Amino acid sequence: MDIIYRYDPFAPIEMPKIPDVASAMSRLVEGNDRFVEIVTQMQARTLGQHKGEPMVIPVNPVTLGLPLFEGVMPTQAPFAAIVGCADARVPTEAIFDESFNSLFVLRIAGNVLGTEGIGSLHYALANLGESLRTVMILGHAKCGAVTAAVDAYxxxxxxxxxxxxxxLRTIVDGIQIAVRGAARALTIHGGSQIESSPDYRSLLVATSVYVNAAVSALELQREFNGFVEHAPAVNFSVYDFESLRIQCLPTDGESVNVSRYLPAPNSADDLFQYASDVAKAFLTLDEEALDRNCRLTVKL
Ligand SMILES: [Zn+2]
Structure with a gap:
């Protein structure tokens, strides 16, 4: 199988147009879909099912964020700021099929926002406003930091x-609000007996991952609202190792028709409503899908 990133020096260079939040989010989702397609084709090839067609991805210096001429430094122009986890299995640019100069990326274990992280985003808002259109919190399944927070709970x-x-304590403490919200939602929707289930720990980790991304988004949106008059909307999502997709609710792997991202909750009530939606989604999965979503060891 060939994946060809093709640079044609004679092709007209089109500047990517990212006029607003919706366009920026569409570009992130489309990039994630390309990543899924690349990996899916690679996996099909491994199983001997690949059609044999090369995948051609056109590139040019502008889309790569590289200087057109020697000695010319490109202007920093990311269209999105992403706050993700430091987990090495979730490289931000790769899962959105982006490259140089597209994303302003912060990676902190558990996507917990501390003072320096918020300061970095304030810098981006203040200095990169010409290109920056959206900010997204990106959690991921099987997160080690969330697992540590669940174990501490x-x-x-x-x-x-x-x-x-x-x-370490700062990170784990920062995730506790999500763990407590996830635990409450699971107990309300699954009954108190769920807490003695052998799968409870992994179910709580899986649910907390989604809620933790929403918590970080809520916190950041409040920070922004106090910082600038017309604050950009903060969205959040979760990267799933099984589907390779960003998504806002767990799926059975077949029906992938769920939101790919959501706006930050407005209030504690909104946040708990989301935690309830995630808990209910997990509790209605069949056993196989639940196992796939919740098992803490990723099959690679
Ligand atoms: Zn993580």
């Missing part, structure tokens, strides 16, 4: 090691 004795390390 379920087994307080496990928290001792974390509590003695200021940096």
């Amino acid at each position: 379920l087994s307080p004795e496990a928290y001792v090691d974390i509590a003695s390390t200021h940096g």
Whole structure:
């Protein structure tokens, strides 16, 4: 199988037009769809089912964010700021099929926003406003930081090691609001007996991942609203290792017709409504889909 990034020096260079938030979000979703297509074709090839057609992706210096001429430095012009996790399996540019100069990326374990992260985004808003159209929080399934936060919630004795390390504690504490919201939603919709289920830990991790992305989005939207008069809308989503897609609710792998991203919740009530939607979605999956969504070891 060939994936060809083709540079034609004689092809007219078209400047990407990203006029508004909707266009920026469409570009992110379309980029993620291309990534899914590339990986799907690669997997089909591995199974001997590939059609044999090369995949050709046209590129030019502008779309790559590279200087057109020697010694000319490109202007920094990202169309989106993404706050993702530091997890090495979720490289931001790769999963959106983007390259140089497209994304202003912050990666922090558990996509928890601390002072420096918020300051970096304030910088982006203040200095990159000509190109920047949207800000997105991106969580991901099977997140180690969220798993540590869930373990600290379920087994307080496990928290001792974390509590003695200021940096780690800051991350795990920052995720607790999501874990508590996810736990409450699961108990309300699954009954209190769910807490003694052998799958409860992994179910709580899986639910907390989605809620944690929403919590970070809510916090950031509030920060922005206090910082600028016409603050950009903050969206959030979750990268799923099985489907390779960004999505806002768990799926059974067949019906992928769920929102690819959502706006930040407006209030604590909105946030809990979302946590309830995620919990209900997990609790209505069949056993196989639930296992695929919740198992903590990723099959690679
Ligand atoms: Zn993570």
